[in-house]
Amino acid sequence: MMDYCNGIQGFINYTISNPRNINGGGIRCPCKRCKNKKFLDPYIVTMHLLQKRFMEEYLCWYAYVEPFVPHETMLVIIT
Numbered sequence: 001m002m003d004y005c006n007g008i009q010g011f012i013n014y015t016i017s018n019p020r021n022i023n024g025g026g027i028r029c030p031c032k033r034c035k036n037k038k039f040l041d042p043y044i045v046t047m048h049l050l051q052k053r054f055m056e057e058y059l060c061w062y063a064y065v066e067p068f069v070p071h072e073t074m075l076v077i078i079t
Helices: 002-016 042-052
Strands: none
Touching: 002 042
């Protein structure tokens, strides 16, 4: 569980480090309920990911500014 929590914190830190990911003070929430459709405060996104986990098959942070990583080399966060 600690690895998952650390992974979420890394995800949030990465996301807020690039201003292009922020909209109205919020970032996209990739939890199972929001499915990247809502921009929420980073703290709320953290809570959603801890409680609801990432949406299914969310293997690449495709909504955030990052280089494309082929599926074969992608590091997957186990939920």
